[in-house]
Amino acid sequence: MKVQFIGAAQTVTGSKTYIETKKCSALIDCGMYQGIKSIVDKNHSLISFDVTRLDYIILTHGHLDHCGLIPRYYKEGFRGRIICSPATRKIAEIIMLDSARIQVSNYLKHKKDKTIKKSNKKGIEALYDEKDVYSCLELFDEIDYDSEYQVNDISLTLRPAGHILGAAALELKYEDKITYFSGDIGRFNDPMEYDPTVPDSIDNLFMETTYGDRDHDQADPIEQLKKIITETKTNKGKILIPSFAVARTQLLLFYINKLFTKYPETKVPVYVDSPMTKKVTDLYSKFSQELRPSESELEEIFSTATFLKWESDYKKLKKKESTYIIISASGMVSGGRVLKYLDTIGRKSQNTIALVGYQGEGTIGRQLSEGSKEIRLLGSLMPVRSKVVHLHTLSAHADRTELKSWITKIAKKPERIFLLHGELLTMKSFKEYISQDFQAKIHIAKEQEEIIL
Secondary structure, eight states, X not given: OEEEEEESSSSSSOOEEEEEOSSOEEEEOOOOOOSSHHHHGGGGSOOSSOGGGOOEEEOSOOOHHHHTTHHHHHHTTOOSEEEEOHHHHHHHXXXXXXXHHHHHHHHHHHHHOTTSOGGGSGGGSOSOOHHHHHHHHTTEEEOOTTOOEEETTEEEEEEEOOSSTTOEEEEEEETTEEEEEOOSOOOTTOSSBOOOOOOSBOSEEEEEOTBTTOOOOOSOHHHHHHHHXXXXXXXXXXXXXXXXXXXXXXXXXXXXXXXXXXXXXXOOOEEEEOHHHHHHHHHHHHTGGGBSSOHHHHHHHHTTSEEOOSHHHHHHHHHOOSOOEEEESOTTSSSSTHHHHHHHHTTOTTOEEEEOSOXXXXXXXXXXXXXXXXXXXXXXXXXOOSEEEEOOSOOSSOBHHHHHHXXXXXXXXXXXXXXXXXXXXXXXXXXXXXXXXXXSEEEEOOTTOEEEO
């Protein structure tokens, strides 16, 4: 089997790994790059192989950095099949359609901007539109967890990975060898998602290392949220929580619901302003059998918040003087409705901005997390006067200790481990961290590098 690292090699976005056997060619994930301009520009780069001859795209899950370029590949001529779990198919549809709308909207806005040179406008053209998304959705094949599926000369099995609803690791059997693509590995003992599957036997392991250089904060999220709300109420301020639409907001509502039950005096109105988050939250209820809470428990958890629908709701909320929590996307403050809330809440010292997830390089979220007192927002500089806190307890990714523990639990350890989906320094740190405990040859993936298994 030939393997080529196309994306998420020494970075945490743009997941794409090409594999080729005697009778099959497939792409493991087809993700969009996010973050600083030099990385985002790669979304427009020439594709390094002939997509018209690609047999399959196999998705681990529905996050944008894993599925966001599928419609572009369709435009370039891909007509193979796209394999994933049923829940991932639904989430990917929501994510890709949202991405298409944002791209088209941004392009039309820049097209009208006379301050941008015509020669620079090509780089901001939409990669695809909604029509391309609906077309590529016709190529999806849904398969269940733990059922073997023949992909030409490869036997494929999706294994539950935790992380988010529908997420899977890929177990590939080819010529008496087992190659395992971890996808994004979830947390152990997550209150919403089940633990990631630990395989019995692996020969070659390709694994993510997003948090390979650190452990998550072990503090109780309920107590952290209590402190934030109590302090902000005392200051008569408001709380803005930029949050990812998939998994993070649902987990956040779980903890807020538990907080209000345990400490009724902390109860304040909670609002969610993100149409995409509402759609994903509805999916969590629909696929409740894949989650720890029951359908009725999920109904109670999600009723903690009021989901806003109209622009008039935002205007009414803006005038509200008492303390409340507003949750909005995107989680890295890289776009979406959260920007307009940041423009008001971020300017006043009595308010609090609570970050609840990974903040990618080059994003406003990263700047806030690093303590920037001034940011560029909506075309101008904005002073950051609000308090900024970062909760490191709500991550959907396994941390360094959990990643190592996951490998330790594998009965027949891999002979080779390839590190993906992490920044270079993080990958180097994780390689050093596990190298003394495992006999496997450990390799840090490089973009466009080819290997033979």
